[in-house]
Amino acid sequence: MRYRNHMSSRFLQDDERKSVQCLNCGMRQNDHKNKDHPFSEKVDSTTIMLMRAADHQAHIHWGYQNINLWYKMHPSALGDHQSPINISSYEMSQKPVGVFYSHYHDLGTAKVINTGHTVVWEFMNDAGGVILNDKNYKLLSFHFHSPTEHTWNNKHLDMCLHFVHMLLETGEILVMAYNLDRDGEDVHFQEFLDHIQPEMDEEQIRIENVPLTLVGEFEGRFIHYTGSLTTPPCTQMVKWFVSNHCHSVDQAHLDWFRNCIPKHNHRFTQPRNERNTKVYEKRKWSKHFQHILAVLDEDRGKAIAKHERLKKYSKIHSKNFIKK
Numbered sequence: 110m111r112y113r114n115h116m117s118s119r120f121l122q123d124d125e126r127k128s129v130q131c132l133n134c135g136m137r138q139n140d141h142k143n144k145d146h147p148f149s150e151k152v153d154s155t156t157i158m159l160m161r162a163a164d165h166q167a168h169i170h171w172g173y174q175n176i177n178l179w180y181k182m183h184p185s186a187l188g189d190h191q192s193p194i195n196i197s198s199y200e201m202s203q204k205p206v207g208v209f210y211s212h213y214h215d216l217g218t219a220k221v222i223n224t225g226h227t228v229v230w231e232f233m234n235d236a237g238g239v240i241l242n243d244k245n246y247k248l249l250s251f252h253f254h255s256p257t258e259h260t261w262n263n264k265h266l267d268m269c270l271h272f273v274h275m276l277l278e279t280g281e282i283l284v285m286a287y288n289l290d291r292d293g294e295d296v297h298f299q300e301f302l303d304h305i306q307p308e309m310d311e312e313q314i315r316i317e318n319v320p321l322t323l324v325g326e327f328e329g330r331f332i333h334y335t336g337s338l339t340t341p342p343c344t345q346m347v348k349w350f351v352s353n354h355c356h357s358v359d360q361a362h363l364d365w366f367r368n369c370i371p372k373h374n375h376r377f378t379q380p381r382n383e384r385n386t387k388v389y390e391k392r393k394w395s396k397h398f399q400h401i402l403a404v405l406d407e408d409r410g411k412a413i414a415k416h417e418r419l420k421k422y423s424k425i426h427s428k429n430f431i432k433k
Contacts, residue, residue: 171341172226173374179341186343191379192336193258196386200332201261201353205390207333209350211285212394213237213248213321222313226340227252228369230305236321239274239283240394241348246274246283248321253366257288258339258375259351265375266290268358268366271339272324282338283348285331285391287324293357298327302362309369325393329354334386339376350389 171179179186217236222229229252238247251272256265268289275282289298301323307314331350338344 173372173376176376179343183342185337185345186341188337188343188345189380189382190336190345190384191343192339192347192349193260193376193378194334194336194381194384195260195263195378196332196351196353198262200386200388201330203386203388205330205388207387207389208392209331209389210240210392210394211237211325212240213325215318215320215322217248217319217321218315218317219250219319220313221307221309221316223309223369226370227254227374228309228366230316230319232319236319237325239285241283244276244281246276246281249273249275253370254339254375255363255366255370255373256375258378259286259288260378261288266355267363281346281348282344283350284338286349286351287327288352288355289358289362290355291358291360291363293355296357297323298356299359299362302358306362306365327352327354327356328391328393331389331391332386333389334384336379336384350391352391353388 171182214237216234218233219230219236220233222231229250231250232248236248238245240246251270253268253270255268257267257269259269266288270287270289272285272287273282274285287298301320304320304323305316307316330353332353333348333350336345336347336349338347
């Protein structure tokens with residue numbers, strides 16, 4: 110069921126009603142003009158019952174059984190740039206237009222938490238990150254979804270692994286997604302999975318020396334677009350990089366995750382709303398570039414002041430040269 114498109118505007122406020130989307134084309138109601146089909150917001154009785162009940166609740170704990178109610182507490186869920194999306198074979202075949210780098214290390218210590226929605230590894234110290242356009246996005250955490258949230262030619266794979274990064278100066282979020290399937294093309298990712306999957310006999314445990322360099326070894330092409338978090342608060346302006354490669358995962362790893370999270374934990378795909386994708390190449394960060402990391406991690410205020418001094422010096426030097 111496409112829950113988001115099944116919401117009836119009769120149960121929405123005036124400003125929310127404008128964001129209801131057509132079941133046929135995904136266009137918002139107030140933009141749906143001169144189309145070759147009528148605006149459709151078909152609902153079923155279960156959805157109406159849930160929405161009426163929600164009107165009498167001040168707070169709703171989010172879950173995958175009530176995705177169509179996320180907007181009640183998190184209005185961003187009705188935004189135009191939501192994730193995940195479907196990705197086509199044509200998009201995967203495009204030539205790369207940019208490059209980004211990963212620079213993980215194996216000294217990270219993580220808290221492994223079963224949140225009830227997923228199992229997440231939250232890093233308690235510096236574990237490295239991703240370099241994009243001379244910006245250093247620090248790794249905050251990673252977690253699983255099963256089946257995959259992004260679809261490939263409208264098909265799900267068995268599992269995906271999301272690495273969540275943040276640019277600490279601005280709060281910008283970058284998510285790198287890997288796809289895993291029992292029919293995957295290689296088995297190298299399973300070595301990483303063997304190291305990170307503990308016995309979850311408690312809701313939270315601690316793991317040291319997470320072998321992130323095993324992930325850093327994987328180079329290749331990624332589909333890039335601007336979207337959102339796939340769980341509440343569904344914040345937008347997230348930079349997504351989704352691997353176009355399918356790694357192998359065995360049944361034992363899938364069973365481990367299903368024992369932790371018994372039900373599916375994926376959000377359905379969202380309308381594109383004229384968003385395009387680009388292909389980027391992921392490369393391994395070279396040790397020869399370590400000095401650049403020091404510059405990127407330098408206090409931004411000092412970096413800007415230094416830049417301004419250099420510009421001023423350059424102008425003065427240029428004038429003196431002209432006079433001579």
